[in-house]
Amino acid sequence: MGLKIIGSGFGRTGTKSIKEALEILGFGPCHHMYEIVENLDQLPSWQSAVKGEPTDWDRIYTGYSSQVDWPGAHFWRQSIKAFPDAKVLHSVRPVEKWWTSFDKTIGKLLTAYPSMDLPPQIRELLDINREFIGEQTFGGKFQDRDAAIAAFEQRTADVRAFVPAEKLLVFDVTEGWEPLCAFLDVPVPDVGFPHHNLRADFWEVLGGEPT
Numbered sequence: 001m002g003l004k005i006i007g008s009g010f011g012r013t014g015t016k017s018i019k020e021a022l023e024i025l026g027f028g029p030c031h032h033m034y035e036i037v038e039n040l041d042q043l044p045s046w047q048s049a050v051k052g053e054p055t056d057w058d059r060i061y062t063g064y065s066s067q068v069d070w071p072g073a074h075f076w077r078q079s080i081k082a083f084p085d086a087k088v089l090h091s092v093r094p095v096e097k098w099w100t101s102f103d104k105t106i107g108k109l110l111t112a113y114p115s116m117d118l119p120p121q122i123r124e125l126l127d128i129n130r131e132f133i134g135e136q137t138f139g140g141k142f143q144d145r146d147a148a149i150a151a152f153e154q155r156t157a158d159v160r161a162f163v164p165a166e167k168l169l170v171f172d173v174t175e176g177w178e179p180l181c182a183f184l185d186v187p188v189p190d191v192g193f194p195h196h197n198l199r200a201d202f203w204e205v206l207g208g209e210p211t
Contacts, residue, residue: 002061002065002083002085002086003064003065003066003079003083004086005022005027005066005067005068005086005087005184006066006067006072006076006079006080006086006087006088006089007068007088008076008089008159009068009069009089009090009091009092009155009171010091010152011033011070011073012093012098012105013091013092013173014091014093014172014173014196015068015069015091016034016069016194016201017173017193017194017196018068018089018091018171019034019196020196021177022066022068024189024194025186025189027184028064028065028066030066030067030068031064031066031067031068031069032067032069032072033070033071035064036125037125040121040125045059045060046125047124050071050074050131050132050136055075057075066089067079068089068091070132074133074136076088076159077162087167087169087183088163088169089169089171089183090160090163090168090169091171091172091173092156092170092171092172095149095153098149098152099145099148102148106142106202107142107148108210109126109129110126110129110133110134110142111143113126116210138151169183173193
């Protein structure tokens, strides 16, 4: 199948909502972190990719026609090389809102998970998250507001510089269907734009927010 849409935006930019939106528009299945949680047989391939080992991106994305969220977003350059005809969807959010959401969810989890009671494979998944998000993306400073926001803004700048304008949509989910459908050249569906992944939803997958 091969990816038709590559998502380069960080987690906590509405990626769960975008996943559902793309699937409604016919660009599914869409790969997202939740796909790994629900299909842990994918974990070894992502562990290998995070280590920098040679990666068969066609095999990783077998059965998927789009991708958003981490870990795929971390490898956006590699995906563009592997799927040169794909369009790039870069999800964004006002930086203060992004930081508040990230800090209370992913950032908190990366700090708390070593002491949480988790299944072994979920712990392994969080180990690679700590590596490619905490270390490779934020240089270990994922709890530092200014450093994290700088990395967030740098990703947007890097994507804008690398991707031809006609193949790129920088998208905030609050914009709704119109810019997304225009970019993908599909009709606007007669349903509301999805709204997912509130803070409570994030922690529900892990059995509740740690105190």
